[in-house]
Amino acid sequence: TSAMNARFSDRAEVHKRAQATLVSLFPSWMPGSYAVLFSKPFPEFSSRMNAWATWVAGQWLMGECEINDIEVDGGKIGKSQGLLVKRCRFLEESGCASVCVNSCKIPTQNFFNQNMGLPLTMTPDYETYECQFSFGLTPTEQSEFDAKNTPCLARCPSLGGMRKWHDGTGATVKETEERCEMMDSDSITS
DSSP, X not given: OHHHHHHOOOHHHHHHHHHHHHHHTSOTTHHHHHIIXXXXXXXXXXXXXXXXXXXHXXXXXXXXXXXEEEEOGGGOEEEEEEEEESSOHHHHHHOOHHHHIIXXXXXXXXXXXXXXXXXXXXXXXXXXXXXXXXXXXXXXXXXXXXXXXXXXXXXXXXXXXXXXXXXXXXXXXXXXXXXXXXXOXXXXXX
């Protein structure tokens, strides 16, 4: 992740690369077929199945998770359609809201929405490091605006440099690399 962020200054390119990584984890026929066979005809079942699959397959990356009930499109309660990451390792280790939003939240939501045909809204909590996955809930323009405009975390290792780097408002690659330990080639682990 840090290597990708160091290489691509355009947040749209980071989104695209991270989403492509998720797509590459599946056989080429699967995401499109999943949308036709499961997501569209059986949205509640698909949401529950993906919450459980993410619980089983994602704990090694994100940390301890639990299945929960969440609000879904239409204001209904989706039974077992949510996944709460109790303390996201990705967010905690990066210490950077911009890396969370641009390398994880948006690409993962796009993967499920665009490739799997299943609405997903991810809501990170930057104080507790929790992240709520809400399968069956379409991201709103306001929630995405809020996510993209989250202030930098107090412990951000780039001192806000990644946000400036991703949105093109400042910090050159060299300046960001000098300030951000995540960009040090010796510390790249993901």
